[in-house]
Amino acid sequence: MGYDLERFVGYVNEGLLCCVCRDVLEDPLQAPCEHAFCSSCIHGWLVHHNTCPEDRLPLDITHLRPLFRYMRNDLARLQVRCVFRPQGCEVICALESVHRHEQQCDYALLNCSNAGCPVQVSRRSLEAHLCVCEYSSRVCSSGCGYTVLNTEEAQHNCVSELRAELDMLRAELDCKVEEVRHEMESRLDSQRRHMVQKESLLRSEVDELKGQLSRVMSDVRILLGAERARRQELERAELEKAELLELLKKEGLRPATPSEAAPPPAEVQRKLSPRSLALDCIKRKNREVTVI
Template sequence: MGYDTERFVGYVNEGLLCCICRDVLEDPLQAPCEHAFCASCIHGWLVHHNSCPEDRQPLDLPILRPLYRYMKNDLNRLQLHCKNREYGCEMVCSLESIDRHECECDYSRIPCSNSDCPVQVERRNLNSHLAVCEYRSRECAHGCGYAILNADDAQHNCVAELRTELELLRSEMIYRMEEAKHEMESRLDSQRRHMVQKESILQKEIEELKSQMSTVMSDMHTLMASERQHRQELEQAELEKQELLELVKCLQKDYRFIRDGSKKAAIIPPLTRLELKQNQGRPWL
């Protein structure tokens, strides 16, 4: 619905009236055929129709557009009375600023801010009403700190109220402690499972290390035995080398003796170690 034409001061152009409600346009939209409507009016119309209400041309929501700028400017410049004129407000504003004024108008009727109070009062009289409102609350005069309504004065009991609050606090504390306990137990279970899993992994690693150590020790013993054998073979080879050197020296001496002391032209070939052993103790010919 648009703005009532009776509220406006002076003449209102026919082009600024809604084609459906015939009031001054509110949140205007325009069809391609240039007919203008209040947004709420045309939305309601298109629920049951698919054509312009003026010329019956096809019309749908997506093709509606904002009002032309010059028409929007003319609309905003219109002067009208506040809707609270009947309550005493004499303000006349432009259409562009009327909503802002009416939201702050002292003559606007607003509900009482006390809960459960059904009374609506003018904004300018709100404080006076709150001072005498039977639904207003006030702090208990006995010092318990509770806000009470006048109607509840006879039923208010400071001790009972404090006991109730104490029970509520106790229940809330117990609930929070239970929550904290469950959370800690959950964390401990999670940590326990993690430690068990970690212990299992470490145990497997230890067993693997033991197996590797056993293999290394076995290889080490094998290497040490092989080294001892090689050392013995080297020692035996060294003994044989010494014996061969001694044999060579003996043969060289015998050869020099034969060469210097014998008149035979033939040279006796050196004896082998076996022949030398066989000829030991025999006189030379």
């Protein structure tokens, strides 16, 4: 939509009017047929049509181009009243500077800055309105730290407000404690299950080690028994050796050397007496013990 024609002071050329809304051009664009339109007007028109709204010639959005420079200059020099004239602004300025003025105009309507207040007041009256606005608030003068509305200041009770806040904080704390308790219980249950599994695994390993130890002890006992039997055999052999040596001493003989221990010929053996044969057996026995 363009600028309302009634806002302008003096004559406005027909060529500076939008062919769609018939108001003064705002953000203008031009068709190849040299008809001018407001940017929003022609874009809305081309959504449903593909012709120029003035002469019905084919028109596409890609055919649009900026307005001629001389037309832009004429448009910028037009004198227009401030949009806030109904609020009391009497300023008349060039169209090219009207937006800058309206952003700073003292009669511009502004929303009240207090939350919840629906009132719109002029910029020049905003400060006075804030002083009496029923939605304005301030910090409690009693020192409780609460921000209260002007309309609620008479009913404000610091003790009850603080008690309510304390109850709310206590409820939040209880909720937090309960959450932490549940979380800790969950963690403890998880750790307990893990420890039970680990204990079971350790028990099985201990049982296996006990079995291995039992087998090792059995093998050790067998080896000790074999060692004991071997020692007993050695002791018996030593006793027999000692007895034979004692017997040889009694007979007055000495242990035979290997050369002397050779058996005599068969004819000599036949001539030996039984006593000689007994001594010869004793000598051989002694030699065997010595070798052992």
